[in-house]
Amino acid sequence: MSTLELKSVSRFFGAYAAIENFNLTVASGGRTAIVGPSGSGKTTLLRLIAGFEVPDLGTITLDGVTLAGDSTFVPAHRRVIGYVPQDGALFPHLSVAENIGFGLPRGTENRDRRIQELLEMVSLNASMASRWPHELSGGQQQRVALARALAQSPKLMLLDEPFSALDSGLRVSMRKAVSKVLSDAGVTAILVTHDQEEALSFGDQLAVIRQGRLVQAGAPKDLYLRPADEETAAFLGDALVFRAHVSNGWARCALGNVIAGNAALNGHAKILLRPEQLHLSRSTLFPNSADGCYGVVVGSDFGGDKCTVMVQLQAPLSEDELTIPVRVPAMDCPGPGTRVHILVSGTAHSFTADRRALSPS
Incomplete structure (x- = not known):
């Protein structure tokens, strides 16, 4: 389990500050939801943590190891961070099993067993291993995407609005299922969402972002009952x-x-x-x-x-x-x-x- 720390992180696109002076700590094994309106900088923040973007200022550390800051930058493929995008982004030409095992070298011992373990972990029947992505429902595709992200035992899991395309009933059940999977695996997780109910119920920490800045962070119940300002109060319910x-x-x-x-x-x-x-x-x-x-x-x-x-x-x-x-x-x-x-x-x-x-x- 890993502790993530962001200290004074900023990312500029020309004169526009997508993320500005952002400070946040995600405890080891914890689940943090980052919520904010569209265009507030949520996805940019996740891309900075994943290594898809380079911060202009500040430092990002994981387990005390600097991933970005000063003259240091660890590329995304070396960060051991799992990433589940909004649409799952499965490879259409690969079966479910091959999607899950994409990052596992072929010919390695127990590769097939690991794929079966991951299918079971995300509550998918073993018979689905041979199916193609287009034969799956939206919820099943998201489970496969999660299994693929878990395949390499990541230190940190990043979830970029993974339930937004699902209907409301399925969204709730998927959120609970994913939360349980991550908790059972002991993986530190960050969920980015614009859905207030989703943010309040996902984890043990909630962070509100507005115009690239952290407005408030803490226990979800504390933010709901004692928000920093009226705008945050209205946004959370x-x-x-x-x-x-x-x-x-x-x-x-x-x-x-x-x-x-x-x-x-x-x-x-x-x-x-x-x-x-x-x-x-x-x-x-x-x-x-x-x-x-x-x-x-x-x-x-x-x-x-x-x-x-x-x-x-x-x-x-x-x-x-x-x-x-x-x-x-x-x-x-x-x-x-x-x-x-x-x-x-x-x-x-x-x-x-x-x-x-x-x-x-």
Whole structure:
């Protein structure tokens, strides 16, 4: 298992900085997801790690060995790093077995056995060894690509949006399968994706990249609940941001009093809540509650098992007739005109006026 370190890495294309002053550590045996919008530099970063691109500044080390930096550059074929591209990129003229064994020298002892082991590792039947790539489903092709990348026992595995071409159901099952394979093999892995759910569920570290710069890195749950800024909050999921006054561990906002995530904060701020923290019920159940707030349903969107209800908050807590979305079970979806009561659970994350996360005063 291997530890990867990127220190002050930059890559320029003319005056454009595709990656700029990027610092990241991926722990040995860990799984890191790098997420960001299209054009943020995700693929360029992966190509720098793989050795397909040369950094203009900074160093990249693996297990303490410098792969790129100063006057050192180890070419891609000598880095022992596996790479699975977005489309799998199987050789159409080679069978499944020959695709998997492409990097294994012919005539070597146990080559066929190694191919069979890899087929089993990625949960493909041995009978598929003789098939051609065009005879496989998208998910099967990605499994073959993963097996091929694992064939030479890489120190590090790089996954460049490998599930993006799959339908949603298959994408989830493939993500879980690949994660298990890598974990069982003890291979350090990096997944690049623009899918927030995929990024949050893949591994033990999440890194958000924007315009070539690292915005925030840490445990997925920490980034989801305590993002560095509003843009990151919105990118990682539905976000509700309210103006508030924070005092004595409470944030007073349009939803009433909400527990502040940092009791040391005081003053005007913006707070973040996730939709799942809001709980809606008909106001007749809480006719005179001092907790939470009241509103009127002005519309709804049916989404199968859940319904998104648009609620217009009522004065005095809401100063400007704020309308917010609240998710409820479809069977409990109230109709337009229904007066409802909203309670908030959990704590609120706070931002300063310039949208950065608040620090203790």
